[in-house]
Amino acid sequence: MKLSVFLPFCYALTNDASAELYHRYWVMLSEHWGDRELNEVTPGDIKMVAKAARRTAVSRSNSQNGLYAEQHLIAAARKLFALAMAEGHCSRNPAQLVEMPKRPRSPRHAITHQQVGELFEACERDEDTVALRFMVETGCRREGLVNLQRKDLRPARQTVWLDEKNSARREQPVSEALMVALMNQDCHLYDMTRRRLDGLWVRVKRNLPWAQDLGIFSHWLRHYAITSIESVSGYATAAAFAGHALGGGNATSTYVHKSINDVAGAWSRLWGEPHPLAPPPQGATADSPERLST
Known part of the structure; x- marks a missing residue:
């Protein structure tokens, strides 16, 4: 079965949240290799599209220069081929052989x-x-x-x-x-x-x-x-x-x-305020946040 033919089945076999996350990357895979039989797609083919996803990713302050887009495409490819294997349409998952790029240490920290x-x-x-x-x-x-x-x-x-x-x-x-x-x-x-x-x-x-x-x-x-x-x-x-x-x-x-x-x-x-499921507090600690009005 060709990749583009199998793609609609991916949405039917995946929960809504995952399908929404993978949608953009499944479309990219189909645009590049939709005419290929599932068993013909190689790890190199997937890596090439992953690099393209990184290059074309929208630049944001927390986007890590497209790293997350590259990771998401590899994850989307792994999901697609795992579903295809489960349905008997291919015998291997080439995306599993594509190394997932490592994320740098997150700059996120607890704000004050x-x-x-x-x-x-x-x-x-x-x-x-x-x-x-x-x-x-x-x-x-x-x-x-x-x-x-x-x-x-x-x-x-x-x-x-x-x-x-x-x-x-x-x-x-x-x-x-x-x-x-x-x-x-x-x-x-x-x-x-x-x-x-x-x-x-x-x-x-x-x-x-x-x-x-x-x-x-x-x-x-x-x-x-x-x-x-x-x-x-x-x-x-x-x-x-x-x-x-x-x-x-x-x-x-x-x-x-x-x-x-x-x-x-x-x-x-x-x-520093009581709650019906807890004993009355003895008072806020020195490190308690100030009351923030709603």
Whole structure:
């Protein structure tokens, strides 16, 4: 079967999020080698298209000179040929023989409480402020915000359920003020899309040169939120807050697993306000962020 003929099956056999990510790169593979039989495509063919993806990548402050585009094309090719093998249309996966370029050490780091305050001050719209507040309080991934629905709110528990990576769900504490904002009938977060979230950061960086220089985007606030929780509670609670599994795969990780109550307690200590799932805090720590208005 020719690559271009098999391509429509890739979308049918792949979840929507992955198909959206791979779409551009599958199209590039089809444009270059669509007339080839799947078994005729070589590792060199894929490497050539990967280099082309890197050369033509849109230049952004965090794009690493097209490195991510090259990586995504190789990953997309590996997925395409894995699907073709599973369906019996080819006998090998040539993309597995293409070396994945190594990423340099990420320049991303936890920004300061002052910088987070400046991000809020740079917001041009009320809905932007609520979106930033949601990211700072929950430490959510981008999918957690984009996938948010009203049915995910738990007002009595003062929590929200995040629907994130690989459809994994976790309950996360929020402030009373944020819950009120989320319950408002005019709340715009339920209409959030990736494009609108990108627009939020365009507006913020337009007003903050340092944010433009660093290439600030949503994951920087996730980094900030997780490290802030870790500073008042330790690694295990920060891992639970982040939705990460504790490493090691041994029995110890079972015993030190933290519950939503542990996370809410850490959240309460960090922000210096009570939460229904945690004991009343004794007061914010010296390293607590300043209160940021919604």
